[in-house]
Amino acid sequence: MSRIVAIANQKGGVGKTTTAINLSSALAASERKVLLVDLDPQANASSGLGVNGSASNANIYQALIKDLNLSKMICNTELASLKLVPSNEQLAGAEIELVNLPNREYRLQAALNQVRDRFEFIFIDCPPSLSLLTVNALVAAQAVIVPLQCEYYALEGLGRLLRTVKLVKERLNPGLRIEGILLTMFDRRNNLSWQVVEEVKKHFPNQIYRTVIPRNVRLGEAPSFGRPVILYDINSPGAQSYLELAREFLSRKEKR
Amino acid sequence: MSRIVAIANQKGGVGKTTTAINLSSALAASERKVLLVDLDPQANASSGLGVNGSASNANIYQALIKDLNLSKMICNTELASLKLVPSNEQLAGAEIELVNLPNREYRLQAALNQVRDRFEFIFIDCPPSLSLLTVNALVAAQAVIVPLQCEYYALEGLGRLLRTVKLVKERLNPGLRIEGILLTMFDRRNNLSWQVVEEVKKHFPNQIYRTVIPRNVRLGEAPSFGRPVILYDINSPGAQSYLELAREFLSRKEKR
Numbered sequence: 199m200s201r202i203v204a205i206a207n208q209k210g211g212v213g214k215t216t217t218a219i220n221l222s223s224a225l226a227a228s229e230r231k232v233l234l235v236d237l238d239p240q241a242n243a244s245s246g247l248g249v250n251g252s253a254s255n256a257n258i259y260q261a262l263i264k265d266l267n268l269s270k271m272i273c274n275t276e277l278a279s280l281k282l283v284p285s286n287e288q289l290a291g292a293e294i295e296l297v298n299l300p301n302r303e304y305r306l307q308a309a310l311n312q313v314r315d316r317f318e319f320i321f322i323d324c325p326p327s328l329s330l331l332t333v334n335a336l337v338a339a340q341a342v343i344v345p346l347q348c349e350y351y352a353l354e355g356l357g358r359l360l361r362t363v364k365l366v367k368e369r370l371n372p373g374l375r376i377e378g379i380l381l382t383m384f385d386r387r388n389n390l391s392w393q394v395v396e397e398v399k400k401h402f403p404n405q406i407y408r409t410v411i412p413r414n415v416r417l418g419e420a421p422s423f424g425r426p427v428i429l430y431d432i433n434s435p436g437a438q439s440y441l442e443l444a445r446e447f448l449s450r451k452e453k454r
Numbered sequence: 455m456s457r458i459v460a461i462a463n464q465k466g467g468v469g470k471t472t473t474a475i476n477l478s479s480a481l482a483a484s485e486r487k488v489l490l491v492d493l494d495p496q497a498n499a500s501s502g503l504g505v506n507g508s509a510s511n512a513n514i515y516q517a518l519i520k521d522l523n524l525s526k527m528i529c530n531t532e533l534a535s536l537k538l539v540p541s542n543e544q545l546a547g548a549e550i551e552l553v554n555l556p557n558r559e560y561r562l563q564a565a566l567n568q569v570r571d572r573f574e575f576i577f578i579d580c581p582p583s584l585s586l587l588t589v590n591a592l593v594a595a596q597a598v599i600v601p602l603q604c605e606y607y608a609l610e611g612l613g614r615l616l617r618t619v620k621l622v623k624e625r626l627n628p629g630l631r632i633e634g635i636l637l638t639m640f641d642r643r644n645n646l647s648w649q650v651v652e653e654v655k656k657h658f659p660n661q662i663y664r665t666v667i668p669r670n671v672r673l674g675e676a677p678s679f680g681r682p683v684i685l686y687d688i689n690s691p692g693a694q695s696y697l698e699l700a701r702e703f704l705s706r707k708e709k710r
């Protein structure tokens with residue numbers, strides 16, 4: 199049975215997609231079977247892996263709203279053991295369409311159940327909101343990774359996200375827990391980054407990953423070539439930090 | 455009659471709130487009467503001006519969903535001629551609540567009509583999505599400023615945002631036009647920034663602001679003190695670029 203992990207934070211631009219693509223790629227590079235689900239209408243995880251979600255009918259909207267079988271929506275990436283369920287613009291309307299659908303919070307969970315046995319890990323890239331799409335991801339997942347940009351607004355929003363996770367755990371998904379808080383875009387030359395790290399260490403000492411993702415321009419360049427950073431520039435600090443994160447992610451799994 | 459300007463982009467973390475706070479502050483510093491409306495449940499524009507939206511019942515949710523008079527929701531900031539309508543977490547539920555309300559796209563426009571004559575400019579800080587909240591802002595506004603981070607995903611999302619603006623113009627608000635595209639977090643040391651600038655200049659030569667906002671850590675520090683950057687560090691490149699933007703914004707207004 200696979201482990202389903204949501205990558206969520208309602209704050210925009212904190213590195214959710216960058217983490218979703220590069221953590222799943224790093225795990226796939228070590229021969230683990232991984233599925234990445236793009237649950238954001240922006241479809242950045244899709245284009246970041248070189249897949250155009252609009253080109254065909256195979257996308258998450260079809261499985262979530264039209265109830266088509268998710269296994270038909272799975273496509274290949276440049277890494278043999280990394281598969282993707284792409285997104286496209288239609289998903290933007292899903293928020294309103296979901297409101298009046300039966301079991302509206304459990305639709306992604308039901309869709310993923312059809313394919314769970316084929317993968318060791320399933321990651322879900324979430325949009326920047328605490329909407330029904332993100333709630334679907336938190337219901338389908340056993341754990342949440344929270345990318346946290348080393349900036350003030352991102353830190354300010356963390357409390358709200360953790361309260362929402364707790365609410366989903368109490369009412370919809372008792373098995374949900376915080377897998378870890380991942381510090382991203384850390385710039386050791388600037389005080390603000392250090393202040394945020396101190397603050398998070400103080401309040402969430404047990405949830406914070408030891409691995410910290412540095413600000414590294416290669417992480418921003420890789421998506422324009424439709425490739426994860428380990429295929430774009432494996433020696434870059436960005437690629438090395440996500441490979442380290444993958445090792446830490448696996449070692450945490452063993453400990454449980 | 456005031457000019458109402460929405461600051462929108464569904465891509466997260468591109469500098470919407472930073473632009474909303476610092477452009478409105480720069481205009482208020484030159485004695486223009488300005489109102490900033492925080493339409494994001496994250497309430498970053500509120501906290502970035504030192505206002506706690508949850509502390510009282512005076513917030514945009516009350517005016518938008520509960521139909522209370524907007525003039526009761528207006529509060530002071532450190533700048534005499536800058537006022538704010540704060541946001542709070544209740545707004546996160548507004549998306550679902552708006553779906554079944556009458557005139558759901560026109561509610562913000564109706565609320566703002568009550569106070570338009572008191573301000574020369576009204577800016578609306580939008581959440582990172584093309585949801586009903588953002589549509590409300592695009593219907594209430596005469597113009598849209600699009601902050602664009604000098605990164606690949608932000609550039610990729612621009613086409614979709616402009617298509618949405620065109621749809622709103624055709625169906626809901628014929629007076630809506632693009633005020634300008636503002637390049638943000640420009641880092642002259644990195645190629646990606648230059649590539650994005652070239653690309654935007656090529657496709658949207660008439661809409662792009664001459665002023666480019668550089669990446670400047672002072673812009674990230676100011677919100678942790680609840681102050682706009684012109685009150686935090688007026689000599690910083692960040693503050694100077696937003697003062698320049700305010701001048702360019704005013705000169706564009708005269709030309710029309």
Ligand SMILES: Nc1ncnc2c1ncn2[C@@H]1O[C@H](COP(=O)(O)OP(=O)(O)OP(=O)(O)O)[C@@H](O)[C@H]1O
Pocket residue numbers: 209210211212213214215216217238240242324325326382383384411412413414415417418419421436464465466467582605606607608
């Ligand atoms: N560590 C990093 N160093 C440099 N650039 C980064 C890093 N992580 C992400 N980026 C870049 O910063 C931008 C924001 O990251 P990303 O899009 O992954 O965030 P997100 O949380 O998924 O955004 P959204 O809220 O819009 O979904 C992107 O352009 C990305 O390429």
Ligand SMILES: Nc1ncnc2c1ncn2[C@@H]1O[C@H](COP(=O)(O)OP(=O)(O)OP(=O)(O)O)[C@@H](O)[C@H]1O
Pocket residue numbers: 208209210211326349350351352465466467468469470471472473494498580581582638639640667668669670671673674675677692
């Ligand atoms: N020019 C800049 N230089 C350095 N940091 C910046 C700059 N502009 C914004 N920031 C910082 O980058 C982060 C993202 O900016 P901001 O929150 O304004 O974007 P946003 O588009 O409003 O995000 P969201 O999509 O979550 O609403 C913030 O932490 C902000 O302080």
Ligand SMILES: [Mg+2]
Pocket residue numbers: 214215216238242324325
């Ligand atoms: Mg993303």
Ligand SMILES: [Mg+2]
Pocket residue numbers: 470471472494498580581
């Ligand atoms: Mg914002």
